[in-house]
Amino acid sequence: MNRQPDFENNLLRVMNKQKPQRATLFEMAITPKVYKRVLGHGATEPGFLGELKLAVDGMTKLGYDYAVCRAYGFKIRKDERVNYATRTMNGNGIICDWKSFEEYAWPKIEDFDYSPIEKIKPYMPEGMKLMIMSPNGVLENTIDLIGYDNLCMMLYDDPDLLKAVFDKVGSLLLGIYEITASMDTIGMICANDDWGFNTQTMLRPEQLREYVFPWHKKIVETAHKNNKPCMLHSCGYYNDIIGDVINDIQFDARHSYEDNIIPVEEAYEQLNGKIAVLGGIDVHFLTTSTPEEVYARSRAMLERAADRGGYALGSGNSIPDYIPYENFIAMTRAAIEFDR
């Protein structure tokens, strides 16, 4: 691939709604199987540092300007997650009343070892930065703890308890960002929190504004305080809240687009100039199309954004195991060949 990472002139410019120096790639998550295939090996050492090294090597090789850095090992709900590919959001609620809220063994920010984020620096190629992301978002973690149906009922039955749970989760996630945002290796922040279904948001926009958005606003403020851009990864319908995302919370970029909701081509026309658009090639499309079709759509999307900027090519969500490797490579190839 022979692409030297250059975060500052590419992804950072995209995040600032500018034209990058070259067609830029973006992914929020890539399955380790892809790294293994392009590198010929998996993680060479266990733990957070090993995972980071794998991401740095893999994403460099694939032509990215950054590597994804998950807050490794930090979990707000420690049980479950038997099968990460699919999980119920209505699982047994751990928190159902004040007693269970108070007795819950909340993780502590200080227990988390952040040092690998700094230790990785010598290992990173020049021009590369990390994108820090939390273990799921404010709404997602709260749903994990309460269960979605229960949460909906709690909105009416015990809003004070619900607020307490949201605030506890929000403060924990903010704590991670407050510690990591200032680190030199971190180039940008990703707040990842799914807010919607295909046809609407999971809570009323007013409820999101009351319980969820204030914490995201604080996360964005933390990023901006450290002169780093902050992007939102949030699946689902967003029309009713896009004003909040851009004007109130002030995210710099938005990620996650699905053809069944709004194809990225339309989303780009809608959002260009207001907020950067990341990724967007629909996961179902990536899974079921031919490499040629993937290449053609990816190139067309890059052409659409070439003169206006504020766009990085990538999947609508992430690269899971089931997306054919050839299709993923066809997409990245479209970006790499775009500049030739």
Place this chain on the structure above:
Amino acid sequence: MRGRKKLYGFVAKKRVKNIITIFTTQKNYAKMKITMAEISGGYGMEKEFNNLLYLKKSGLLNAAPICHDLFSCKRVFSARMSKWHLYAHDMIEVGMITEGRGFHYILNRAIPCEAGDIYITPADIPHGYFLAGGGERMTVRRLFLDLADWFDEDVARPGTPRYCYGAFHDNAVTACARLDAKTQAEVGSYYDGIVEELSLGKSEWRNAVKAQLSLLLILLGRYMSDTIQNIPNMQQKEWRLVSPAIRMMHERFAESALTLEAIADTLYVSKSHLSRVFGSVMGKSFSQYLRNIRLFHACELLKRTDLTVEEVVERCGLRDVPTFYRSFHAYTDKTPHQYRTEHKKTNIKEKTIVVILSEISENLQKGKAKVVKELVQQAVDEGSSPEQILNEGLLAGMSIIGEKFKNNEVYVPEVLVAARAMNMGMQILKPLLAANGVKAVGKVCVGTVQGDLHDIGKNLVCMMLEGKGLEVIDLGNDVPPEVFVQTAKEQNCQVICCSALLTTTMGMMESVVKAAEDAGIRDKVKIMVGGAPVNESFCKQIGADCYTVDAASAADAAVALCKEVQGK
């Protein structure tokens, strides 16, 4: 028969096998004291009145020219005769006594009747069923119908070459027969079928009703044919004249210019002849009868509207206000003002039920479960039928929620709390509905496909389906194709709903379609698909029947599909 004749002055002109026909003589008619009276009291009147309100609101009243409760007839009035409130209506009544014994009052005569008897009463004849007294029980199953609404005119009109429903001859005052056990069972099954079709309103319900009605009429026609053939000419002739006159009076009472002369001209008879025959048959003069119809409607307007007395007089075709005051007092023993005041109470009660149902719907939409439960109990206590509470209270509220959900006016949390409120109301209604034999609109099994644990969308669909009156079997998540199919087969589901959130699991939906084909039930069950990655083209590609974008649309589609399957 002899006993009946002796006790009740019943005159049987002819007895053939176990069939009797009731004829009226001039002498008997002359004895009648018929007075128009308000609709109240009497045999099951209050319940029937509520049904009327329901049918009117639901639009069924205009849609079904056949019904199984009195007040669904297009026009009903009651006649007070002696101490009894009899009723007349503009539809033929087929009444079968299914249990107990009592009397069937027809005009001025009471005929003992008991289980197994069936009466066919033409339109506009005041009559009614009453208990024999002493706490005895009697159940009468009745169908009200207008043959002309169901069959071509030349088939439905007596006297025409193609007329084939002898038992419903216009010229008989009433016909009755004692059915043997086999015929009773046969008639009962037709009743069941017709009532079920009317209640459920499945697709092609009208054709289904018509088919069963035809068979019922043919059965009764054959059974009673001997009787009908023996109606004396004189009776046929008199009734043939009076019957259309009565019909015209009911249809045109609001015309102040409607007179005996005008009707006589229409019927091509002399004024004096019509007057004489009418008086002899009805026991009341033409003008008295017409005035009573007008006063009856004046009572209704006073009770149910805020019209002034002058406006009431004008709308009922009455002559002038002073005359109206005098006639009204003679008719009701009250002034119009007194009458209106006294009936306010009744109005309040009717209004109360409407208000309660509306409050049930409103509170359900707000998710106030406890309040909904209390209101449902209150509606039951006020005498509202469980079906009415379900349809006009709970399901009406859920229907509004569904529509608002489609338009993004309400969000999932509001749908969930509304569904919870509905379930609280259903705790009270369920046993009552079961006792009344009310069936769900259809049965659907729902699940997230194998390999997929996502269940929010699936749960939402379940709630929306229940909100449309469907019975839902929730199979949960990670459901293998054979479980969908096995459940549909064993539980007689009309629809299978499959949900998936992942590109990798949506393929299982095709396996469900295939499993249904392999099990040989594909033509008996519709398969719906939904979920984030699913779309219309995928639905077609795998051979499923329906894809919808959201849960509320899924519920609408499921109702339609259930009806389609039931109509097969």
